[in-house]
Amino acid sequence: xxxxxxxxxxxxxxxxxxxxxxxxxxxxxxxxxxxxxxxxxxxxxxxxxxxxxxxxxxxxxxxxxxxxxxxxxxxxxxxxxxxxxxxxxxxxxxxxxxxxxxxxxxxxxxxxxxxxxxxxxxxxxxxxxxxxxxxxxxxxxxxxxxxxxxxxxxxxxxxxxxxxxxxxxxxxxxxxxxxxxxxxxxxxxxxxxxxxxxxxxxxxxxxxxxxxxxxxxxxxxxxxxxxxxxxxxxxxxxxxxxxxxxxxxxxxxxxxxxxxxx
Amino acid sequence: xxxxxxxxxxxxxxxxxxxxxxxxxxxxxxxxxxxxxxxxxxxxxxxxxxxxxxxxxxxxxxxxxxxxxxxxxxxxxxxxxxxxxxxxxxxxxxxxxxxxxxxxxxxxxxxxxxxxxxxxxxxxxxxxxxxxxxxxxxxxxxxxxxxxxxxxxxxxxxxxxxxxxxxxxxxxxxxxxxxxxxxxxxxxxxxxxxxxxxxxxxxxxxxxxxxxxxxxxxxxxxxxxxxxxxxxxxxxxxxxxxxxxxxxxxxxxxxxxxxxxxxxxxxxxxxxxxxxxxxxxxxxxxx
Amino acid sequence: xxxxxxxxxxxxxxxxxxxxxxxxxxxxxxxxxxxxxxxxxxxxxxxxxxxxxxxxxxxxxxxxxxxxxxxxxxxxxxxxxxxxxxxxxxxxxxxxxxxxxxxxxxxxxxxxxxxxxxxxxxxxxxxxxxxxxxxxxxxxxxxxxxxxxxxxxxxxxxxxxxxxxxxxxxxxxxxxxxxxxxxxxxxxxxxxxxxxxxxxxxxxxxxxxxxxxxxxxxxxxxxxxxxxxxxxxxxxxxxxxxxxxxxxxxxxxxxxxxxxxxxxxxxxxxxxxxxxxxxxxxxxxxxxxxxxxxxxxxxxxxxxxxxxxxxxxxxxxxxxxxxxxxxxxxxxxxxxxxxxxxxxxxxxxxxxxxxx
Numbered sequence: 024x025x026x027x028x029x030x031x032x033x034x035x036x037x038x039x040x041x042x043x044x045x046x047x048x049x050x051x052x053x054x055x056x057x058x059x060x061x062x063x064x065x066x067x068x069x070x071x072x073x074x075x076x077x078x079x080x081x082x083x084x085x086x087x088x089x090x091x092x093x094x095x096x097x098x099x100x101x102x103x104x105x106x107x108x109x110x111x112x113x114x115x116x117x118x119x120x121x122x123x124x125x126x127x128x129x130x131x132x133x134x135x136x137x138x139x140x141x142x143x144x145x146x147x148x149x150x151x152x153x154x155x156x157x158x159x160x161x162x163x164x165x166x167x168x169x170x171x172x173x174x175x176x177x178x179x180x181x182x183x184x185x186x187x188x189x190x191x192x193x194x195x196x197x198x199x200x201x202x203x204x205x206x207x208x209x210x211x212x213x214x215x216x217x218x219x220x221x222x223x224x225x226x227x228x229x230x231x232x233x234x235x236x237x238x239x240x241x242x243x244x245x246x247x248x249x250x251x252x253x254x255x256x257x258x259x260x261x262x263x264x265x266x267x268x269x270x271x272x273x274x275x276x277x278x279x280x281x282x283x284x285x
Numbered sequence: 286x287x288x289x290x291x292x293x294x295x296x297x298x299x300x301x302x303x304x305x306x307x308x309x310x311x312x313x314x315x316x317x318x319x320x321x322x323x324x325x326x327x328x329x330x331x332x333x334x335x336x337x338x339x340x341x342x343x344x345x346x347x348x349x350x351x352x353x354x355x356x357x358x359x360x361x362x363x364x365x366x367x368x369x370x371x372x373x374x375x376x377x378x379x380x381x382x383x384x385x386x387x388x389x390x391x392x393x394x395x396x397x398x399x400x401x402x403x404x405x406x407x408x409x410x411x412x413x414x415x416x417x418x419x420x421x422x423x424x425x426x427x428x429x430x431x432x433x434x435x436x437x438x439x440x441x442x443x444x445x446x447x448x449x450x451x452x453x454x455x456x457x458x459x460x461x462x463x464x465x466x467x468x469x470x471x472x473x474x475x476x477x478x479x480x481x482x483x484x485x486x487x488x489x490x491x492x493x494x495x496x497x498x499x500x501x502x503x504x505x506x507x508x509x510x511x512x513x514x515x516x517x518x519x520x521x522x523x524x525x526x527x528x529x530x531x532x533x534x535x536x537x538x539x540x541x542x543x544x545x546x547x548x549x550x551x552x553x554x555x556x557x558x559x560x561x562x563x564x565x566x567x568x569x570x571x572x
Numbered sequence: 573x574x575x576x577x578x579x580x581x582x583x584x585x586x587x588x589x590x591x592x593x594x595x596x597x598x599x600x601x602x603x604x605x606x607x608x609x610x611x612x613x614x615x616x617x618x619x620x621x622x623x624x625x626x627x628x629x630x631x632x633x634x635x636x637x638x639x640x641x642x643x644x645x646x647x648x649x650x651x652x653x654x655x656x657x658x659x660x661x662x663x664x665x666x667x668x669x670x671x672x673x674x675x676x677x678x679x680x681x682x683x684x685x686x687x688x689x690x691x692x693x694x695x696x697x698x699x700x701x702x703x704x705x706x707x708x709x710x711x712x713x714x715x716x717x718x719x720x721x722x723x724x725x726x727x728x729x730x731x732x733x734x735x736x737x738x739x740x741x742x743x744x745x746x747x748x749x750x751x752x753x754x755x756x757x758x759x760x761x762x763x764x765x766x767x768x769x770x771x772x773x774x775x776x777x778x779x780x781x782x783x784x785x786x787x788x789x790x791x792x793x794x795x796x797x798x799x800x801x802x803x804x805x806x807x808x809x810x811x812x813x814x815x816x817x818x819x820x821x822x823x824x825x826x827x828x829x830x831x832x833x834x835x836x837x838x839x840x841x842x843x844x845x846x847x848x849x850x851x852x853x854x855x856x857x858x859x860x861x862x863x864x865x866x867x868x869x870x871x872x873x874x875x876x877x878x879x880x881x882x883x884x885x886x887x888x889x890x891x892x893x894x895x896x897x898x899x900x901x902x903x904x905x906x907x908x909x910x911x912x913x914x915x916x917x918x919x920x921x922x923x924x925x926x927x928x
Contacts, residue, residue, distance in 0.1 A: 109301025
């Protein structure tokens with residue numbers, strides 16, 4: 024079944040994963056290096072981690088990123104679920120809105136740069152002050168583009184007999200949705216929520232254009248650090264973030280009983 | 286007077302509609318606005334003076350078309366390279382044992398969930414003149430002088446593939462997961478070679494994942510500007526760089542809008558073309 | 573019909589709600605109880621510990637926001653009409669533009685405690701002849717940072733030619749990434765100090781920059797010192813502050829001032845017209861000009877202070893001292909940044925250069 028034989032496959036897999044992980048491991052190891060610039064190992068130190076803890080502006084930016092990511096994930100998931108709820112109403116209503124749900128696929132066809140530019144123009148036109156609120160709005164747009172297609176696709180695949188049975192047994196459509204359909208959609212919902220959270224937290228392009236100057240997020244902060252040179256404080260930061268990402272991924276795996284993603 | 290209870294369908298509408306409103310208000314209307322502002326002449330005070338195509342025409346010159354073309358080339362090569370690596374990887378992951386599969390997925394997702402700029406930073410450490418790779422190679426005696434790897438097209442491509450690989454792997458993996466392995470066995474039993482099986486059975490049935498992966502990689506790669514700036518020493522101009530220059534500078538906002546519209550239109554045209562190409566050359570319909 | 577009405581009003585309700593949240597001024601959601609001011613500055617001009625000391629001493633909270641280019645400052649200030657910021661740090665030519673747009677408030681010199689200590693060479697320049705709107709804060713020159721051993725070994729000249737035309741010796745340079753400055757310097761190299769570029773001259777400048785491109789390792793505004801330190805490039809164009817920071821850590825890095833002359837930038841403190849927190853702002857300004865603060869800024873960022881009483885606190889090597897103590901006459905021979913042609917032309921040229 025496998026194409027190049029077991030050995031060939033293993034070499035390929037290991038090379039790919041090496042490619043993916045070497046930079047991260049190098050970054051992690053060198054966060055303990057005494058030397059600032061990329062250079063050979065010169066000694067062990069905790070100094071950069073101490074500097075990391077002391078940088079209040081960095082933690083403020085981190086906090087901002089977290090707030091924006093949490094808010095946009097929450098809002099887009101809630102709105103997405105309620106939209107699906109509306110679409111789940113039987114009859115003409117549901118079918119009609121179902122066609123319009125195709126509108127949410129637009130996010131995939133437009134580069135983020137274009138979205139960022141148009142949002143910036145839109146906000147300037149309406150004189151909306153740029154800040155945390157506009158960031159949350161922009162990220163929610165991104166989020167909706169993931170939540171609605173993913174959850175709706177899963178919704179369409181659901182066994183209709185379950186909902187039918189529920190309705191026949193006397194539940195109202197609302198009860199059916201929240202007690203039968205929603206639990207079945209939970210895996211997709213959680214997957215898309217995690218996806219939106221990560222994409223929002225790590226987002227760079229939208230934030231670059233739409234954050235205004237009063238809000239500093241983690242991506243922008245790291246960008247200004249990279250632009251002004253190289254500092255191992257960023258190494259220390261990435262080690263910390265890597266640790267947090269691993270935790271999140273482990274939670275994600277714990278929640279899944281099968282290894283299907285969507 | 287008691288507030289009349291709206292019928293259930295209206296209640297559902299009331300809570301279901303915000304998502305739609307949001308999408309229209311914050312996605313489609315801004316897009317419309319940017320298209321309009323690229324062909325509308327605005328006077329000093331902001332009053333609309335009339336239609337003009339001069340701003341759009343400004344960008345149909347060799348310089349800018351070259352920029353758009355290099356962006357398309359960049360995005361396309363990214364897609365092709367990612368596909369060549371992602372498909373075998375997803376295939377392997379989908380058909381191995383459960384524990385190994387989970388480990389591989391785990392190891393794939395962690396870099397995916399780390400901040401993109403940190404990845405850029407990590408590659409500095411690897412590719413720098415005195416960085417990890419050069420140190421290794423010199424240590425092993427393979428080269429005498431450090432290789433200049435950063436600030437070139439090579440480093441841009443590496444970073445692009447590095448960042449977009451998971452976007453290509455995950456949809457394909459998702460498709461392969463639902464794949465019925467018996468079909469492959471049946472095909473091989475009936476005498477087809479592995480390649481024929483791949484071309485006529487596996488690939489068409491996973492086309493949905495491949496198409497999703499294509500869009501998830503092709504479209505964003507086109508608008509990339511941070512990677513060429515940081516990894517390429519900002520020596521090349523791509524669509525994203527030009528757009529950010531024009532938008533974030535003074536007085537050139539509508540020019541920036543015009544360029545965005547032009548490049549986006551060209552991008553969509555090429556995307557539709559490639560979509561059609563994929564449809565045409567992969568047997569999807571069963572006779 | 574009734575259904576349409578109901579649905580229409582629902583949609584209207586949601587739209588109003590969303591817009592209301594967006595327009596809600598952010599400050600009012602989380603009102604800052606303490607007295608505070610918003611400062612908009614370069615990322616590497618105000619030292620954090622100095623600000624922290626100020627906050628401790630006066631109890632005034634300082635919110636720092638950063639921009640990376642004068643244009644960003646101009647765009648953002650124009651967009652908000654100057655509102656939201658109480659102190660900004662524009663470069664020389666930006667002061668002129670902002671003053672013309674009436675976005676700056678007049679400085680009340682009577683409230684400044686340090687005016688007599690200012691270096692007279694920095695006052696009264698063309699961008700603000702009477703210093704009505706700006707107080708010079710720091711200044712720096714555009715110089716070539718060099719790898720000293722390499723420079724001496726190949727006998728390179730301290731001239732702009734080393735940057736724009738590395739032949740016959742083959743080496744790579746680090747060039748700045750700002751199109752306005754790049755075009756200005758290229759024009760200076762080709763045509764001397766001019767005020768305006770004709771179409772022909774612009775073509776000449778474009779050609780020079782395109783020719784230079786094959787020697788350029790990277791267009792790195794803020795990372796020039798990094799390229800010198802990692803020995804990527806033996807020649808880098810940067811401001812004195814960046815080179816100074818590298819020189820402190822790496823003794824093989826030096827600098828040369830090109831013999832044809834060079835450009836100076838003065839960073840100034842200005843107060844936006846829409847600000848109403850002058851009480852607090854003047855306190856910060858006076859604090860920032862104290863000799864200790866100036867010395868700390870120099871030690872951290874390498875920018876030359878605008879006050880003369882700070883000089884004894886800096887530990888300067890002879891070469892630097894010569895530069896810092898430039899008499900006004902020589903200072904006036906230095907050139908200021910200016911825009912030589914329209915924004916559109918500048919952008920066009922830059923795209924042409926980079927995509928060649």
